Amino acid sequence: MMGMFHLIRKNLTRKKLRTLFTLLSIIIAFVLFSLLGGLSRAFSLGVEVAGADRLITMHRVSFIQPVPLSYVARVNAIEGVETAMHQTWFGGYFQDPRQQIGLFPTDLETLREVYPEYKVPDQQWQNLLRNQTGILVGQTMADNYGWSVGDRIPMFSSIFPQQDGSYSWDMDIEAIFTGSGNNADEMQVFMHYDYFNEARAFGRDTVGWIVTKISDPEQADQVAAAIDLRFANSPTETKSSTEAGWTAGFAAQVGNIGLMVQMVLACVFFTLLLITGNTMAQAVRERTSELAVLKTIGFSDRRVLFMVLGESMTVAIVGGVIGLALGYVFIQGAAASLSQFLPGLAMSPSAGLTGVLVAIGLGFITGILPAWQAGRLKVIDALSRG
Amino acid sequence: MSQTLAITLQSLRSLPSRLGPSLVAIVGVAGVVAVLVAVLSMANGFRATLSGAALEDNVVVLRTGSSSELDSGFDGEQARLIAQSEELSMASRELYVMVEIAKKGIGTYANVPFRGVEAEASQMRKDFEIVEGQMFEPGRKQLIAGIGASGQFEGLEPGNTLVFGTERWDVVGVFTAGGGAAESELWTDAPVLQGAYRRGNTFSIVYGRLENTDNFNVLNDRLSNDPRLSVQVERETDYLAAQSEILASFISVVGYGIAILMALGAMFGALNTMYSAVSDRSREIATLRALGFAPRSIVISIMIEAFVLALIGGLIGALLAYVFFNGLTVSTLNFASFTQVVFAFAVTPDLLIQGIVLALIIGLIGGLAPAIRAARMPIVAALRE
Secondary structure, rough: OOHHHHHHHHHHHHHHHHHHHHHHHHHHHHHHHHHHHHHHHHHOOOOOOOOOOOOEEEOOOOOOOEEEEEHHHHHHOOOOEEEEEEOOOOOEEEEOOOOOEEEEEEEHHHHHHHHHEOOOOHHHHHHHHHHEEEEEEEHHHHHHHHOOOEEEEEEEOOOOOOOOOOOOEEEEEEEEEOOOOOOHHHOOEEEEEEHHHHHHHOOOOOOOOOEEOOOOOOHHHHHHHHHHHHHOOOOOOOOEEHHHHHHOOOOOOOOHHHHHHHHHHHHHHHHHHHHHHHHHHHHHHHOHHHHHHHHHHOOHHHHHHHHHHHHHHOOOOOOOHHHHHHHHHHHHHHHHHOOOOOOOOOOOOOHHHHHHHHHHHHHHHHHHHHHHHHOOOOOHHHHHHH | HHHHHHHHHHHHHHHHHHHHHHHHHHHHHHHHHHHHHHHHHHHHHHHHHHHOOOOEEEEEEOHHHOOHHHHHHHHEHHHHHHHOOOEEEEEEEEEEEEEEEEEOOOOOOEEEEEEEEEEOOHHHHOEEEEEOOOOOOOOOOOEEEEEHHHHEEEEOOOOOOEEEEEEEEEEEEEEEEOOOOHHHEEEEEEEHHHHHHOOOOOOOOOEEEEEOOOHHHHHHHHHHHOOOOEEEEEEHHHHHHHHHHHHHHHHHHHHHHHHHHHHHHHHHHHHHHOOOOOOOOHHHHHHHHHHHOOOOHHHHHHHHHHHHHHHHHHHHHHHHHHHHHHHOOEEEEOOOOOEEEEEOOOHHHHHHHHHHHHHHHHHHHHHHHHHHHHOOOOHHHHHHH
16 A cells, blocks of 8 residues: 555656646636635625514615614514514715625614624623613624724714704714624714614605514515505505525526626636646556556556545545635635725635545546546556557 | 648547547547637627616616616606706606516416606617507506517517506517617506506606716705715716626626636647547657657657647637537526516627637647657657557
8 A cells, every 4th residue: 555655656656747737727726616605605705694584574665765763663562473673774885985884774773683693792782772872893894994983983874964064973983893704894874763763854754765574584575564564555665584585585686787797707617627627638548558467467457546546536535625715814814905895705614625526537538548548458458559 | 840730730630549538638628718708798788788878978866875777766857957957958757677488388477677757868869769569658658668578578569458557558569779678678657657556756767868078966966965966976887887787797607617617628638639639649659869850859749639629619619609609599597676577698799709718728738738748758668669
């Protein structure tokens, strides 16, 4: 067995340049594979983490149309609804109007019931509830802007002026929360609805949409239908869907582009695999006569087969693992600078695992045919050919 | 010179016998070029659609601090003040909202921009023309659809009635507007849209045509200093370019990033191909050297071989991108306005040239090192191999 590893190593280092180039293109293929995984995750925007036990109810015509605040209490009375709360798009920005912030006036007391996965230290939570101008900021968002608890910041709304006509709103960072490990969660900020509602110049007593926690996720469709039926034929009809369904619908709006980027990456990946596969196969073919010599001196067919397969597997796995590791580093770097635009950009453990499996598969597929040929090689043919 | 020519022709003639490895290099390069051209043509098409039909004379007046029409807003009086500016020869006070309509084919809902306009709006858009049906009648719940929107979303054919919530709208026409952003929109009469969306007498923006294009600063100064208003005035060209910037630059960055990574991969493929071409022919090259051929001729001939392979790959890739992507119409969410933009991929000569140049760079790097090795090969050792 040791002898075989020795032979594999010797064979791989014989033409160092070729092995190096093959290795490098495999590494690049797997860097691209990681990006593919990261992007497709980003474009499906947290669908996998969105709660199946939460419904989103918004204006039937479009989500920019407000819903009356009174609807929240009426939704609460519907059977199957555990807690209903509301959110509104504030159109917030800090200093640069082009960098919109996901800032939502909401009922902070129920927020924690509906989103139990948001973790806030107790003391901060108490302070937040006591201070009308206090806000709750996601960890990633706070890191991006360099905010910490206790800061007082002027936030701007691109939509809502205060009654004095000013678009600037003073806010105190009272609490910072961590989400379920998804950057998308932590790119949000929540403020007290009462502060917002009493001070704003227009749109009093309306909310953007209603988020409902339901008691039984199995009943989600029935509860959604019951909510919409409750407001049917009223001036403000609603449309309810599960949170996961809503994010999926939103991702579908980006649609073509997300799909296109993924398709392109998939093509790229397979082109590179084709190139490296061919090179590896060629490296074996060139050595036909040498393999025949090994057989002459007593190597069994199986041993030759495993040796050749071992070579291609080694290259593929080493290249694959390095590529995935580099890809991970790339994505971490990109996620920080793209967090405004693609908050979900991250490499999931399952994507890493798939990558390793693909690398093993690549080594096997590119190695098996030459290995099989080498195993079946008739010594006399090979020697006379060479 | 004749030496170089002779070797080059000879090595090119022998290419078919080295088909396998040569194909690998060609496929690799073709892939790189196809991807680069395709992705950049997407960014190109998006940019061209959003800002291609913008006119230098047109101005867009938004509320200060708003990033797009969606979050801009004026009450009727402010909008009237702006629209009546003496520097403007035409003006339209417009209300911009969105409506959810199903995408054709997949059936998922998407935000389609819905614009309420005044009479002069159509004269201010470049090459506005009703190509099917007729213009909406003021005061009635009728709308016309841009040709892009009409192609991508369901039910936007003249004669159809759409139901948005409790409202029913008749589609009466389809329009073109010089290939610009308006073609992704639905248009109706502004007061009708105000009523339907319960917006009272408010507008999102004021579109205007400058009497004289040099008066932009005059208008800007006067409106900015008017205490009754809080506005930002932008030329249509600048406004629309900014709207396309986020997404177009994102696509470009992704496109160049992928292409560069992939070019590296293809380069290693090409290096392998050329090294094996050199080592396959080492005896032949040594013989030529022994006969007195200069090392320079050998280097050049190998470089030319690499260039030829890269060029073939580049041309195939460019052709593939052109055939499959040019004119392909898709729609996506423009993050700047949160609404759908319908656009077509635009494969321009400029992109094809960029693709071919990239192919030649891959050929250059992939061929240089092997060529130098071939020229430096000790003759005696190579002959004995």
